[in-house]
Amino acid sequence: MLISYSWLKEFVSLRKSAEQVASDLSLVSVGVEGIRKIGSDKVLDIDITYNRGDLLSVVGVARELAAIYELPLKGLVEKFQPVEHLSPLPVKNNVSLSKLYTLTKISELRYKITPKQIVVRLEAAGMRSVNLWADLTNYIMLEWGQPFHAFDAEKVGRRDPSLSIEIRSAKRGEKIKTLDGLDRDLIEGDIVIADKAGAIAIAGVMGGEETEVDEGTTEIILESAIFDPISIRRTARRLGLRSEASNRFEHYLSPDNLYTSLNKILQLYQVYGKGKITGFASVGERTTEPYSVGLTHDKLTRVAGEALPLSKARLYLERLGFKVMSSEKGLLCWPPHFRGDIRIPEDVAEEVLRLHGYEKILSKPIQTTLEEVRENRQEDWRDRVTSGLTGNGFSEIKTFPFVSTAALTHLKTKDLLRLKNPISVEAEYLRPSLLLPLLEVAKRNNPRYIRGRVFELEKVYPRSGENLALGALIWGEKETFLGLKGILEELGRQAHLKLDFSPVKEEFLHPVKAIEIRVGRERIGFLGEVHPHLAAAFELPEAAVFEINFEKFADLAQTWGKFTPIPAYPEIFEDYSFLLPQTRSLADLINKIRSSSPLVRELEIKDRFETKEGDRSVTVRIVYQSMEKSLSSRDIEPLREKIADLIRKSGGNIRE
Amino acid sequence: MNLVEAEAKALEEIGSVSSLAELEEVRLRHLGRNGVINQLLSEIPELPRQEDRKSAGEIINSVKEKIEIALERKDQELKRKDLKEIDRSSFDTTSPGISPPTGSVHPLTEFREFVRDTFSKLGFEEVYAPHLEEDEYNFGLLNIPPDHPSRDLWDTLYLEDGRAMRTHTSNMQVREMRKRKPPIRVMTFDRCFRYENVDPHHSHTFTQFEVLYVDKDVSMGQLRFLSDLFLKAVLGEKTKTRFRPKYYPFVEPGVGVDALCPFCEGKGCRICGMEGWFEIAGAGLVHPQVLRNGGIDPKIYSGLAWGFGPDRMLMIKQGIDDIRYFYEGDLRFLKQF
Numbered sequence: 001m002l003i004s005y006s007w008l009k010e011f012v013s014l015r016k017s018a019e020q021v022a023s024d025l026s027l028v029s030v031g032v033e034g035i036r037k038i039g040s041d042k043v044l045d046i047d048i049t050y051n052r053g054d055l056l057s058v059v060g061v062a063r064e065l066a067a068i069y070e071l072p073l074k075g076l077v078e079k080f081q082p083v084e085h086l087s088p089l090p091v092k093n094n095v096s097l098s099k100l101y102t103l104t105k106i107s108e109l110r111y112k113i114t115p116k117q118i119v120v121r122l123e124a125a126g127m128r129s130v131n132l133w134a135d136l137t138n139y140i141m142l143e144w145g146q147p148f149h150a151f152d153a154e155k156v157g158r159r160d161p162s163l164s165i166e167i168r169s170a171k172r173g174e175k176i177k178t179l180d181g182l183d184r185d186l187i188e189g190d191i192v193i194a195d196k197a198g199a200i201a202i203a204g205v206m207g208g209e210e211t212e213v214d215e216g217t218t219e220i221i222l223e224s225a226i227f228d229p230i231s232i233r234r235t236a237r238r239l240g241l242r243s244e245a246s247n248r249f250e251h252y253l254s255p256d257n258l259y260t261s262l263n264k265i266l267q268l269y270q271v272y273g274k275g276k277i278t279g280f281a282s283v284g285e286r287t288t289e290p291y292s293v294g295l296t297h298d299k300l301t302r303v304a305g306e307a308l309p310l311s312k313a314r315l316y317l318e319r320l321g322f323k324v325m326s327s328e329k330g331l332l333c334w335p336p337h338f339r340g341d342i343r344i345p346e347d348v349a350e351e352v353l354r355l356h357g358y359e360k361i362l363s364k365p366i367q368t369t370l371e372e373v374r375e376n377r378q379e380d381w382r383d384r385v386t387s388g389l390t391g392n393g394f395s396e397i398k399t400f401p402f403v404s405t406a407a408l409t410h411l412k413t414k415d416l417l418r419l420k421n422p423i424s425v426e427a428e429y430l431r432p433s434l435l436l437p438l439l440e441v442a443k444r445n446n447p448r449y450i451r452g453r454v455f456e457l458e459k460v461y462p463r464s465g466e467n468l469a470l471g472a473l474i475w476g477e478k479e480t481f482l483g484l485k486g487i488l489e490e491l492g493r494q495a496h497l498k499l500d501f502s503p504v505k506e507e508f509l510h511p512v513k514a515i516e517i518r519v520g521r522e523r524i525g526f527l528g529e530v531h532p533h534l535a536a537a538f539e540l541p542e543a544a545v546f547e548i549n550f551e552k553f554a555d556l557a558q559t560w561g562k563f564t565p566i567p568a569y570p571e572i573f574e575d576y577s578f579l580l581p582q583t584r585s586l587a588d589l590i591n592k593i594r595s596s597s598p599l600v601r602e603l604e605i606k607d608r609f610e611t612k613e614g615d616r617s618v619t620v621r622i623v624y625q626s627m628e629k630s631l632s633s634r635d636i637e638p639l640r641e642k643i644a645d646l647i648r649k650s651g652g653n654i655r656e
Numbered sequence: 657m658n659l660v661e662a663e664a665k666a667l668e669e670i671g672s673v674s675s676l677a678e679l680e681e682v683r684l685r686h687l688g689r690n691g692v693i694n695q696l697l698s699e700i701p702e703l704p705r706q707e708d709r710k711s712a713g714e715i716i717n718s719v720k721e722k723i724e725i726a727l728e729r730k731d732q733e734l735k736r737k738d739l740k741e742i743d744r745s746s747f748d749t750t751s752p753g754i755s756p757p758t759g760s761v762h763p764l765t766e767f768r769e770f771v772r773d774t775f776s777k778l779g780f781e782e783v784y785a786p787h788l789e790e791d792e793y794n795f796g797l798l799n800i801p802p803d804h805p806s807r808d809l810w811d812t813l814y815l816e817d818g819r820a821m822r823t824h825t826s827n828m829q830v831r832e833m834r835k836r837k838p839p840i841r842v843m844t845f846d847r848c849f850r851y852e853n854v855d856p857h858h859s860h861t862f863t864q865f866e867v868l869y870v871d872k873d874v875s876m877g878q879l880r881f882l883s884d885l886f887l888k889a890v891l892g893e894k895t896k897t898r899f900r901p902k903y904y905p906f907v908e909p910g911v912g913v914d915a916l917c918p919f920c921e922g923k924g925c926r927i928c929g930m931e932g933w934f935e936i937a938g939a940g941l942v943h944p945q946v947l948r949n950g951g952i953d954p955k956i957y958s959g960l961a962w963g964f965g966p967d968r969m970l971m972i973k974q975g976i977d978d979i980r981y982f983y984e985g986d987l988r989f990l991k992q993f
Binding site: 049229363370394399400423453 | 782786821841882900986988
């Protein structure tokens with residue numbers, strides 16, 4: 001909100017610079033985002049927080065500054081007192097919609113142009129001058145925080161000679177043409193001001209065009225009210241009509257302040273418009289019912305963390321306009337009428353601390369009991385996996401949780417959650433997996449990095465429920481499938497988990513090079529070469545990807561492995577080289593060799609390559625070792641034939 | 657072959673050898689198990705006379721000794737030569753090492769680990785709360801009823817099923833209070849979402865860190881303690897911070913924490929927007945109604961909540977000028993960390 005510094009000075013004799021005032025307000029009340037120079041004046045851009053609706057006016061800020069600097073307020077006026085000769089206006093109010101509703105009739109007005117100072121001040125606050133009658137309502141709103149609306153009484157009378165005004169909820173299908181010339185569809189729950197012919201204004205949001213004041217207006221019905229903030233907010237948002245007025249109606253407004261500002265605006269209509277007040281009506285509470293909040297010394301100490309004397313607290317509160325009485329238990333505090341936000345002792349304590357100065361709060365070490373901090377497997381494994389992958393050349397990425405409709409053409413899935421109010425078509429759905437983000441990142445980097453390894457460890461949002469997923473993708477390397485599979489197997493080893501794999505068909509994966517990953521019966525993810533067409537769509541060379549449900553992984557993972565005794569007897573090494581077609585399973589063959597004899601202690605793939613003829617050539621190194629004795633050539637003689645036999649039966653062709 | 661021939665041949669072969677490997681071959685040929693000398697020695701027992709056996713042994717051994725000396729000399733000579741060659745060889749040691757595959761940890765993860773370490777030393781336990789959240793945990797139970805004007809503080813993304821994408825990590829507060837008994841010390845470092853267009857300083861997806869501490873006698877003094885402790889750890893011992901009033905519906909009193917701009921030390925510069933201070937964290941004492949919503953009696957216990965935006969803090973700390981770098985996966989950015 002923009003507040004003129006010279007205007008503030010009409011209410012409080014500030015001796016400090018606008019910059020100093022801005023800084024002090026920031027430290028005691030609400031933030032000041034900037035200061036702008038307009039002519040010889042300065043304008044403070046104040047960031048009003050929701051609880052401090054009372055600061056949405058020059059007078060409100062002046063009051064706050066008076067409290068901060070211990071200065072008196074000046075330029076105040078009395079509350080408006082309706083006198084008996086005023087003719088009553090027929091008004092029907094529904095107090096659940098409007099806590100207080102008043103109408104004042106001003107007659108015999110003579111138009112003149114708005115005085116320059118008023119125009120300048122409206123513009124400094126970011127408002128436009130319209131005509132004198134409307135300008136005065138805005139001017140007093142800026143000064144006092146209370147919005148007003150002026151109806152042209154003659155125009156209302158043409159519609160409804162009885163001028164019977166009613167505050168009611170809009171009817172289904174009801175319409176109104178607002179001041180900006182647009183037809184607005186209203187819904188039940190919108191508050192409208194209506195006469196017998198229908199709505200003449202959307203309460204608190206915008207007036208109707210038909211009853212608008214203009215230079216020819218000679219009689220005004222001036223509305224000043226307090227509407228239900230929630231309803232005003234809902235309507236203003238729905239219609240995209242949030243304004244200075246609707247903003248103030250969304251905050252707490254004080255009936256006392258309404259009557260004071262009414263007095264002031266009526267003075268202006270008399271001074272500048274030569275009008276006479278001829279009628280008045282009000283329905284609702286005329287004053288704020290005072291209430292008290294207690295503050296004990298114990299409470300204040302518990303909030304502050306140190307003992308502040310209640311006598312000091314009392315002085316701070318009185319500066320802020322509280323009425324304070326000492327009681328046996330502490331202080332009884334009656335907030336000023338404009339502070340609807342003060343409800344509980346903590347609110348009062350905050351007021352005391354603000355004026356005392358938050359910067360004076362002393363640091364107080366925490367003293368507490370030690371509690372068991374539970375093991376957090378997810379965090380432990382997150383750390384391990386992150387350092388494992390980064391150690392293997394992966395860069396960790398973080399990407400947005402949304403996927404675009406366009407990207408989804410590549411991923412035929414119905415497992416999607418859709419946003420009700422997406423920011424754009426780029427972000428209409430929540431990602432069900434990390435696949436698309438990984439591909440997009442690879443695409444972004446690919447020509448610059450001809451090879452790459454990336455992973456993300458973040459949430460995905462399938463319909464079955466959000467979960468933490470680990471996804472990794474490599475591109476541009478030789479053997480992407482086996483390379484990535486090796487990485488995954490290494491993660492499995494770290495976690496002491498036996499990962500099982502079986503072929504799987506997924507539309508986004510290579511028709512042949514694709515597997516699902518299981519631990520026992522539990523499926524935890526997939527791994528495969530990215531389908532060549534999908535890779536091409538993302539302008540990628542050969543790429544491979546895996547994704548696992550990280551929560552399941554961390555749950556199953558074992559932190560502590562078991563020691564296997566290392567035999568004391570020497571081992572014998574032997575190599576076997578053979579050709580094995582891709583149609584035959586190397587893993588099966590390896591498992592068979594491993595279980596062929598207890599003397600086969602280890603088996604490792606020493607070398608594998610594709611021959612010129614396109615066959616797969618594999619060399620395995622077998623380690624024979626016994627727990628009981630030194631092996632001689634004679635001991636393993638029978639195994640040689642057995643293993644050679646296994647290789648042949650599994651489709652292998654032993655090379656000499 | 658007689659002994660004289662054997663000796664001459666051995667010495668000749670030793671003389672013509674040019675490498676240590678060849679020398680070893682020669683040694684094996686002549687002095688090895690199947691070498692001439694050993695053959696001759698093995699024939700000695702066949703001699704009929706004791707004196708002959710004795711003198712033959714002596715003669716053969718003296719030849720063996722000569723050969724051994726020649727071998728040793730040659731060995732020394734070759735090693736000297738070899739060393740000279742190694743000395744003469746050249747190698748560019750300034751050549752850069754062969755790079756292992758280099759990965760990189762995301763700066764937010766690095767920061768997360770730092771923050772977790774700092775607070776876990778104080779006994780705070782890491783917790784999680786859903787990203788897709790019921791309205792009441794994100795808003796209602798935090799004193800933000802539906803349609804309440806204070807909701808304007810959070811532009812919210814909603815799912816078609818009515819759930820919200822959580823707008824802050826504070827949705828963990830009531831969840832954790834309901835699960836635990838005081839003293840409660842929990843922290844969370846996770847993603848939040850707002851309805852916001854992405855530009856260099858804003859992002860619909862961002863990160864928050866938040867701690868919640870509920871115990872007897874939790875006060876503003878302790879909030880100050882925790883806040884100072886952490887900000888000094890992150891921004892350096894000399895960091896100056898200040899508290900000022902700030903409104904969040906779920907705390908009372910509410911606190912905004914500013915840090916003195918490290919670039920201009922408070923004088924005001926472009927980076928801090930001429931303010932001299934950065935708003936760096938939000939905090940406060942947990943509102944008694946929120947404690948009640950969490951099943952905790954505010955007459956006995958009080959609590960504090962303190963949180964900040966790691967994205968923004970890292971941008972200040974590391975001089976990163978665009979928040980989008982965190983979320984775009986550009987390896988030119990990521991590999992710097």
